[in-house]
Amino acid sequence: MVDDSGGRGSGAPHGATGHYRLSHLGALEAHAIHVFREVAAEFERPVLLFSGGKDSIVMLHLAKKAFWPAPVPFPVLHIDTGRNFEEVLEFRDRHAAALGVRVLVAKVQDDIDAGRTVEDATLGATRNRLQTPTLLRAIREGRYDAVFGGARRDEEKARAKERIFSFRDEFGQWDPKKQRPELWNLYNAQHNKGEHIRVFPLSNWTELDVWHYIRQEGIDVPRIYFAHRRRVFQRDGMFMAVTEHLAPSEGEPVFEAMVRFRTVGDADCTGCVESMAETIDLVVAEVAGTRLTERGATRADDRISEAGMEDRKREGYF
């Protein structure tokens, strides 16, 4: 892996290098902007899924750049599990207000209360899978025909094969065997009423690209991504934070540690890693040197099985 700035360090503006070359970040940015504009031109009701995590923040930043000086021509949607880190919710509202975008919130709790989904009562069960019905309901109710997601192909094996424009049938399902071939920069936006397309502008970005870009652009992210002292306990080989959503069981001693989060999911299933990376430069250096994937290191939900992600994606997950 690499630890150089990859940015516009040498004084070349806008990611241009030497004679008519873009840096790799410049090329990734240009492609993502192309995807945003293509969606705005070909769909009637796009929406951007925003979790307050770094990938969705970068995605929103790119959307802003794609339509500048006009405002972003679609709203953002947050699927609220009710198990979020408080810092992330606070960041979500502050960030959206600063950018002047409209935030819509769909709550998993509403579906549980209405009896549309049933919570798993066993100890340690998370609401991860419960997000899917809420997401699909929100898409249906909003009549959204294009839904931007921040998924990256480097995150997970099933995602490595997902298209940038990924077709979903009227039940929101993904069929990995019936994916549309995707060539050049030509994206097939055709769909019938009730169907939609998931769009992944960050498909070709890696975790390190995202951090390099956050540094290059000076993008604000929730502070739990940086090293801080926190009360944690160990479970399944991961450090879990003690929050209102998650308490240790017996035999899980609580201690204080310097940690940071590599991903931001629900507080009850996202682990943190020991880290001294208090600044963006240190985070970039740490990510460049890590030998574990971000999901492998910190996500209990991905450890379900070899095919955990593929199964959830088929159902309509992010």
Added chain:
Amino acid sequence: MTELLRLATAGSVDDGKSTLIGRLLYDAKGIYEDQLEAIRRTSEQRGNPETDLALLTDGLRAEREQGITIDVAYRYFATPKRKFIIADTPGHTEYTRNMVTGASNAHMSLILIDARKGVIEQTRRHAFLSSMLGVPHMVVCVNKMDLIDWNQDRYEEIKSDFMEFAARLNVRDITFIPISALRGDNVVQRSDNMWWYDGSPLLSHLESVYIGSDENFIDPRFPVQYVIRSQTPDAPDFRGYAGTVASGVLRPGDELLVMPSGTTSRIASILTADGEVAEAFPPMAVVITLTDDIAVSRGDVLCRPNNRPTVSHDIEATVCWMDERSSLAEGRTYLLKHSTRTVRATAEAVQYRLDVNGLHRDEVASTLALNEIGRVSFRCTEPLLVDDYTTNRTTGSFIIIDPTTNATVGAGVIRVIGTTHASPNVVRHGGRLSRSERYAALGAAGATLLFTGLSGAGKSTLASGVEEAFVRSGRPAFLLDGDNLRHGLNGDLGFSDLDRTENVRRAGEVARMFAESGALALIALISPFEEDRRLIRTMHEEAGLAYAEIFVDTSLEECERRDPKGLYARARAGQLPGFTGIDSAYEMPAHPDLVVGPGSGSFSEQVSVVIDLVEALLR
């Protein structure tokens, strides 16, 4: 400063492709320990004592179960010099569509040859598809060198076998590397076992191959993707045209032509969210504002007045069919998505189907099934603004969408014959003589006359009369007769619309050279299409050469009555499909410089009218 390099690989499990990718990722630290741990466990469960690196790239459950790769998988790794995106696809014929998909964006294709087997059918298919998709660089890894005792002679033999085939393809840059993916020889580290190889190991080659000139920086093309309008206080009454530069370099102040409307304007500014830029080049995503308030919308192309794409309803393309539920059939209507424009188009004819293993053409074919490749002509409801794929991957490509299922069923690379400049780097050689010096020294001045009209109208007769009169008076003149040209220069052309256009273009080019040399060039050619005649006229006008179009206006009845070569009789009998006037149209010239016909006096009177016209042109 790191650059991005997109690499396409194709191959099967047994040639060691997955092992090679696994090794590249592992040695460049592109795989993580938890990923390695997961495949180590899976390998053990299957009773495989060694970790199977191939498992890294097989993402879908069906693939893991069957032990095959059925889709395009994307893999990422980076070194301090470059970030790499690998599009990894299986190699069998039934995955041709996946290979085409992977190659469509690639800078480089990586072809693996098993040293024990040498060049096989699959090798030729990969090389052919890579060439068809215009991948600029190719690296051929001769793998499993350890199994042939690092034998240099065998390596050289494979290399020359491959080159023999590749000579028929269009690949700019080919590099060979002998490797052992399993042992790591010449992958990241130089091999001690192959001391005789003096090139770079694979990773160094990937890091250093020059990709700086892969984009087309010559022909400015900016397909308008989205119109940005803003009424915010910061940007009141803002209107800009957003898009990705397809080719060429654009700068503020440049004169622009808006296609297809044909209006002109200038670039006022080139904007990004980070501010104005002094120039935009591919693949930058920018916003362009114009100095004039003119109508521009998505699907339009901004280009230069003297460098523009071809506008046509008729598209010729090499198509790869990608749908398992249907075949491309003549007469069916599809949607073509080309650049930022989507149009309905009917598949008029399958010209031929290509055998992707060799280069054999099946001209009887009239359909293309899954994974088949062939040349297809389409007729579009609206014109497309196209360039030949070899000069422009963006304006030269399209996808085919089935309007009933919305599925992407095929992909096409466009062939434009006629106005393209396939060798953008070839610079015109000036010579020592100016045109006026030449004409003065020779005591002659050049010009070109095009005689157009139906077969049997009397074009060649009239033209040869003019030729004779000129030459007898000591002035150089030469008749370029359509039929004679088809015996030589144009001997490779048939009578499809595309071939007719090329026939006209070549005649025009030759005439231009004759005229430049100081001779009177006389082209006698049916030239039934206005567009083609305009091509010859433009060619001469741009060169500043005297030119006139003469319409030999003899009615179809009269031509058919004369029928000097018996062609009308044969056409009526159905033996000459596509014969002009019978079952192929002759478009009447809209603005000929002269019309002559049976009513225009005697033969010698007609000849002198034409000579008067030439004298007037040259004054």
